[in-house]
Structures are given as C-alpha cells and as structure tokens.
Amino acid sequence: MRIAILSDIHSNLEALTEALAVVDRERPDLVVCLGDVVGYGASVNECCALVRQRAAVTLLGNHDAAVSGRMDYSFYYDAARHALDWTASRIEGEHLEWLRGLPFTHRQGEISFSHGSPILPEAYEYVFALEQARELLPHLAELAEVSFVGHSHLCKAFALGPSGEVVEVVSTRFGLRQGYKYVISVGSVGQPRDCDNRACFVIYDDRRREVTYHRVPYDIETAAQKIFDADLALNFGKRLFLGV
Numbered sequence: 001m002r003i004a005i006l007s008d009i010h011s012n013l014e015a016l017t018e019a020l021a022v023v024d025r026e027r028p029d030l031v032v033c034l035g036d037v038v039g040y041g042a043s044v045n046e047c048c049a050l051v052r053q054r055a056a057v058t059l060l061g062n063h064d065a066a067v068s069g070r071m072d073y074s075f076y077y078d079a080a081r082h083a084l085d086w087t088a089s090r091i092e093g094e095h096l097e098w099l100r101g102l103p104f105t106h107r108q109g110e111i112s113f114s115h116g117s118p119i120l121p122e123a124y125e126y127v128f129a130l131e132q133a134r135e136l137l138p139h140l141a142e143l144a145e146v147s148f149v150g151h152s153h154l155c156k157a158f159a160l161g162p163s164g165e166v167v168e169v170v171s172t173r174f175g176l177r178q179g180y181k182y183v184i185s186v187g188s189v190g191q192p193r194d195c196d197n198r199a200c201f202v203i204y205d206d207r208r209r210e211v212t213y214h215r216v217p218y219d220i221e222t223a224a225q226k227i228f229d230a231d232l233a234l235n236f237g238k239r240l241f242l243g244v
Contacts, residue, residue: 001029001030001205001206001207002026002027002028002029002030002203002204002205002206003028003029003030003031003032003111003203003204003206004023004026004028004030004031004032004201004202004203005032005033005034005113005148005186005201005202005203005204006019006023006031006032006033006034006055006186006189006201007033007034007035007036007061007115007149007150007151007186007187007188007189007201008034008035008036008061008150008151008153008187008188008189008190008191009033009036009037009038009041009047009051009188009189009190010036010037010038010039010040010041010063010188010189010190010191011037011038011039011040011041011042011043011044011047011087011190012040012041012043012047012189012190012191012199012223012240013041013043013046013047013050013223014043014218014219014220014222014223015189015190015199015216015218015223016047016050016051016189016190016199017050017218018199018216018217018218018219019189019199019201019214019216019218020050020054021216022201022214022216023054023201026203026214028203030056030057031054031055031056031057032055032056032057032058032059032106032113032148033051033055033057033058033059034059034061034113034114034115034148034149034150034151034186035058035059035060035061035062035063035064035102035115035150035151036061036062036063036064036115036150036151037051037058037061037063037064037099038063038064038067038087038091038099039061039063039064039066039067039080039083039084039087040063040080040083040190040191040227040232040236041190041191041223041226041227041232041236042223042226042227042229042230042232043223043226044087044090044091044095045090045091045092045095047190048091048092048095048098048099049095052095052098057106057113058102059102059103059104059105059106059113059114059115060099060102060103060104060115061115061124061150061151062115062116062124062151063084063087064099064102065099066084067084067087067088067091067096067099068096068099068100069100070099070100079232079233079235079236082231082232082233083232083233083236086230086231086232104121104122105118105121107144109144109206110144110145110146111144111145111146111147111148111204111206112143112144112146112147112148113147113148113149114147114148114149115149115150115151116149116150116151117132117136117149118136118143118144118147118149118183119136119139119142119143124151126151126152127149127151127152127156127158127183127185128152128154128156128185129156130158130166130168133158133160133166133168133183134166136160136183137160137164137166140160140162140181143160143181143183144181145176145181145182146176146181146182146183146184146204146211147181147182147183147184148184148186148202148204149183149184149185149186150185150186150188151185152185152193153187153188153191153192153193153194154185154187154188154193154194155172155185155186155187155194155200155213156168156184156185157169157171157174157182157183157184157185157211158182158183158184159176159177159180159181159182160180160181160182160183161179161180162179162180169182172212172213173210173211173212173213174210174211175208175209175210175211176209176210176211182211184202184211186200186201186202186213187200187201187202187213188200189201190223191236191239191240192243193239193243193244194243195242195243195244196215196243197220197240197241197242197243198215198216198217198218198243199215199216199217199218200213200214200215200216201213201214201216202214220240220241223237223240224237224238224240224241225237227240
C-alpha cells in the first residue's frame with residue numbers, strides 16, 4: 001500500500017491544491033491528514049471542504065482542537081490567539097462539527113499516525129530533535145514500526161534502535177531498516193518552517209518500506225495576499241515567502 005501523508009495545511013488553499021495535484025499523479029491507495037487543517041491562513045472553509053473530500057483519515061491538530069472548543073488556547077501568543085478567534089468566527093457549522101469529531105490518532109497495522117508525539121498525542125508534544133526522539137525510548141515497545149507525525153512543520157526522521165541508539169535520518173528518500181522503529185515528521189503543506197517555502201508531504205510505500213518527501217511549489221503571492229487582506233497578522237503571510 002502507498003499512503004500519502006499530509007499535515008499542517010493551516011488554511012492555505014493554494015498550497016493544498018498544488019500538493020493534492022501531485023498526490024493525484026502519485027496515485028496512492030490512501031490519503032491521511034495529520035491535522036491542523038485550520039489556523040494562520042485565510043481559506044478556512046475551502047481547506048476543510050477539500051480535506052474532507054480527499055482524505056480517508058483526518059486527525060485532530062492543536063489548532064483544529066482550539067477552534068472547535070476541544071482545548072484551551074489562552075496561553076498562545078497574541079497573534080495566534082487572534083487567528084484562532086478569527087477562524088472560529090468564520091468556519092461553517094458543518095466543518096466545525098467535523099473538527100469536533102476528529103480522533104487524535106489512527107493506527108493501521110504497524111503504522112501509526114498522530115499530530116504530535118505518538119505518546120500522549122492529546123498533549124501535542126513535538127518530535128523534531130534527537131533529544132525529543134530519545135525521550136520515546138522508554139516507550140519503544142508500544143511504538144508502531146513507523147510513526148508519522150506533524151506539528152513541527154519540519155522534515156525530520158529518527159530511527160530508534162533496540163539497543164537504545166537514536167539516529168537522525170537525513171534524506172528526502174530512504175528505506176526502513178529491520179529491527180528499528182521510526183518516527184517521521186512529514187513537514188507542512190501550508191506553512192513550511194525548514195527554510196524551503198514549497199509545500200511538503202510524504203508518500204510511504206509499506207511494501208517497499210520506503211519514505212519519500214515531496215516538495216511542491218505553489219502560488220505563495222495569492223495565499224499571502226489573502227492573509228494581508230484579512231484581519232490576520234501580516235507575519236503569517238510574510239513567512240510563507242521565507243519558509244520559516
């Protein structure tokens with residue numbers, strides 16, 4: 001089975017549309033969205049509608065949880081809180097109800113999916129550095145063979161060995177070694193933060209045990225202008241050009 005895994009769309013319709021066009025060409029058997037469909041960007045309802053149409057599985061991201069009343073976001077910084085309030089005031093009822101019903105995790109055999117760390121996924125902990133990956137070692141037995149996560153907006157992959165070693169995998173395409181468990185951060189469709197402004201998603205081939213990162217250019221100018229025209233922080237649009 002070939003699985004397309006998208007995350008952190010953040011109401012960026014232009015990025016989502018182009019990413020899905022590449023997904024179509026790849027013809028995966030399954031499309032999974034790891035969450036944060038909304039937040040930061042201006043195309044709230046359009047992105048919800050498209051993800052609902054295209055993804056067989058969608059998980060609850062922290063921004064989705066905040067907008068749908070499933071978590072407290074009073075501790076978020078001002079601009080992010082305002083964006084969540086703005087989104088909540090504009091999201092259509094059917095999409096709001098959809099967000100309220102999304103699960104935190106999905107598991108398919110030895111493949112797990114979550115927005116944040118696969119351990120206590122409702123806590124939305126990050127896994128994008130070696131020290132964070134090492135914190136998963138006490139839970140090695142309960143981890144799936146490969147865990148796909150989002151949340152950090154970064155392309156990061158870690159191999160956890162049976163002897164307690166943790167190695168970062170630095171490649172845009174790699175195979176999984178027997179005896180290791182993997183935690184793979186799939187990057188962001190709508191707001192990449194790895195200094196590459198192209199939309200990002202992953203294809204996983206479970207037969208070949210191969211992970212491939214895909215980068216997709218899109219119309220950043222239009223996506224950013226929608227943010228500039230809305231009552232949202234200008235930085236949410238400006239950062240799209242930089243990929244940070």
